[in-house]
Structures are given as C-alpha cells and as structure tokens.
Amino acid sequence: MIDVDTMVDDIRLLVECESPSADPDAVARSADVVARLGEVRLGVAPERIVVDGCTHLRWRLGEEPSRVLVVGHHDTVWPIGSLASRPSVVEDTPRGRVLRGPGSFDMKAGLAIAFHAAAGLSGVTLLITGDEEIGSPSSRALIEEEARRAEAALVLEASADGGALKIERKGTSWYRLEITGRAAHAGLEPERGINATVELAHQVMALGGLGDSALGTTVTPTVAHSGTSANTVPGSATVTIDVRAGTVAEQQRVDAAIRALRPALPGASLVVAGAINRPPLESRAAADLFERARAVAQRLGHPVPGSAAVGGGSDGNFTAGVGTPTLDGLGAIGGGAHADDEHVLVDTLPDRTLLVRGLLEDLLRVGAA
Structure with missing residues (x-):
C-alpha cells in the first residue's frame, strides 16, 4: 500500500x-x-x-x-x-x-x-x-x-x-572551439588584424553543416564570445558546441569532423577542447x-x-x-x-x-x- x-x-x-x-x-x-x-x-x-x-x-x-x-x-x-x-x-x-x-x-x-x-x-x-x-x-x-x-x-x-x-x-558531446586571430586598431590599421569574429562566423557556418537531420544528429553552436572593445579588431573568440547523436558511429563521425576544422582566414588558428561525453x-x-x-x-x-x-x-x-x-x-x-x-x-x-x-x-x- x-x-x-x-x-x-x-x-x-x-x-x-x-x-x-x-x-x-x-x-x-x-x-x-x-x-x-x-x-x-x-x-x-x-x-x-x-x-x-x-x-x-x-x-x-x-x-x-x-x-x-x-x-x-x-x-x-x-x-x-x-x-x-x-x-x-x-x-x-x-x-x-x-x-x-x-x-x-x-x-x-x-x-x-x-x-x-x-x-x-x-x-x-x-x-x-x-x-x-x-x-x-x-x-x-x-x-x-x-x-x-x-x-x-x-x-x-x-x-x-x-x-x-x-x-x-x-548521446551527448560537448566542445569548446578557441579561435586566435590578431588584434589591431579597427580605425587606424584594421588590415593588420586577423579578425577572430569573422573566423568565428566561418566556423559557426561549418559547424551547422555537420548535423544530419535524417539520423537525428544535431550540432548546435551555443555560447559565443569575441572581441574586447568596439574599436579593436578581435584577436580571439570562443564558441561552445552541443552535439546530440543516436549512435556511437554518429558521435565518432562528428567528433572527427570537429577536430578536422581548419581556419578560413590566413594566420588564424583553432584549438578544440572537449569530447564525447555520454554514449x-x-x-x-x-x-x-x-x-x-x-x-x-x-x-x-x-x-x-x-x-x-x-x-x-x-x-x-x-x-x-x-x-x-x-x-x-x-x-x-x-x-x-x-x-x-x-x-x-x-x-x-x-x-x-x-x-x-x-x-x-x-x-x-x-x-x-
């Protein structure tokens, strides 16, 4: 009872x-x-x-x-x-x-x-x-x-x-993508900078293409940060990434793809942290x-x-x-x-x-x- x-x-x-x-x-x-x-x-x-x-x-x-x-x-x-x-x-x-x-x-x-x-x-x-x-x-x-x-x-x-x-x-996977560019004065010499925000935009678009709706795999850029002031070419940026997949094979495919990301802008660099969390x-x-x-x-x-x-x-x-x-x-x-x-x-x-x-x-x- x-x-x-x-x-x-x-x-x-x-x-x-x-x-x-x-x-x-x-x-x-x-x-x-x-x-x-x-x-x-x-x-x-x-x-x-x-x-x-x-x-x-x-x-x-x-x-x-x-x-x-x-x-x-x-x-x-x-x-x-x-x-x-x-x-x-x-x-x-x-x-x-x-x-x-x-x-x-x-x-x-x-x-x-x-x-x-x-x-x-x-x-x-x-x-x-x-x-x-x-x-x-x-x-x-x-x-x-x-x-x-x-x-x-x-x-x-x-x-x-x-x-x-x-x-x-x-299954869930969590990542943090760290982007390094080069800061410069946005008004005086923006050409000397490597704009991390622009690189961030390229990477977000690339990440968006890694999902597979037919298999239920989602790759979602979530929290993003870039720049330090309104008149400075951003020298760094970060974005966190939430991945959900129904099979181990899909988790591994997306993991490999995220680690294979390459910079779009000459001189920019990327570092991937994180991993598959839950199977x-x-x-x-x-x-x-x-x-x-x-x-x-x-x-x-x-x-x-x-x-x-x-x-x-x-x-x-x-x-x-x-x-x-x-x-x-x-x-x-x-x-x-x-x-x-x-x-x-x-x-x-x-x-x-x-x-x-x-x-x-x-x-x-x-x-x-």
Missing part, C-alpha cells in the same frame, strides 16, 4: 533542500537530507562516497548479491534562492493535485519513488549521485562500475509526456525491460506505459554504454523540467511506485537475462 501523502511529504522535504550541481556544499547538505530520508524508508544507512568534492550515496539492500541497479541523482539545475520565487506547494487543479517546486520533477520525486518501491527488497543497489546535471564528471566511473555488476539498470529520471518510458536517449542509450538496450514493464502494468491493472525517444542525456546512457540492459524514465509523471512550471502529478505517484516495485520484483525473481 502506497501512502501518497507520505510520498508528497518526502518529495517536499527533498525539494526544500536546494542542491545546484555547481555548489558542492549545497550538494553535501542535500546528500544529508537524502541519506536520512532513505535510511527511514529503506531501514539501512547509505554509504557516502565523495569524489572530487561531490557527494554520492549508495545503498546495498539485503543480504543477497546485488542484481539490479537503481539510478537517480539529487542535484538540480536550480541556483540557491530559487525556492523564494518558486516555493514547494501542492495545488488542486483540473488534472488533480499538482506538486510544484524546483527539482521536483527532475528528479527528486524519482528519489521518493525509488525509496518506496525498493523498501524491503534484497539484491538491489540504489545509487544516487550529485552531479548528473553537469554531465556526471565525478560519478561516471562509479555508475559504470555498478552497471557492469548488474543484470539490469532502472533509471528513475522523470517520465516522458504522459508517463511514457524512455527507451532511447541521444547513446539505444533502443536495443531497453527493449526487454520495456516489455517487462508493460507486462507488470497489465498485471497491476494500470494503464500500460508508452515509449519515447528523447534528446536529453542521463546516467542511463552510461549504464547502457557498458552493455547493461537499461530502462529510463521510470520516475515521476508531470512536466516542466528545468522550467518555471516544473511539476509532478501527485495522483500518479502510487501507480508509478507500484510499477517500479513490480518490475524490481520481476527482475529479482527471474533475472534480467
């Missing part, structure tokens, strides 16, 4: 401890709250793992060897002070009760679902990390190590629209688990969840990347991730928790193979 009001209280407790990824002290405070709540719900304290100043939590549940990995994160994109303008509240709406607050949907409600779903089970490892929103730089090795030991990985990230489970995620979560990694989840929903008499392919990455990319069957999007149903209207549909929490519980029991009973 799932007590929805208790779950709401748990989520609000987590949301009201702000945890922006880039603030290690805030993440450590959040880890304390998550650890205390998890100990109450699971009956055992977690192992606290600090890597490069970032705090992660790991529970080993039961006496049996762990067979299933449950993954979540407690960091958010929201800066300290966000609660002042976006307080954690529960409202009555035409869609039923809605819980709002920064980080509620992505993904503190998923943590509450994980705690309530895994309580009393044996053979489960629950890993909650503190740096997912910035690419998991300190937790990636930990996630991959745990995934290699597991028969299956369940990721409690928020659902896709309508509660759909995420069976595909694009893709391809549908074949999720296919069996997705069908199991649908069968569990049918047995429970719940609506059978659909599937979705999404562009955003998660730690499920890493678990799938090491060959572990992975199903993502098992967390809260709602919307507005990273946005002002972030929210969770309260009335869906019990069914979602029972779905995760049923899937865990199914995997522990008959194995993931």
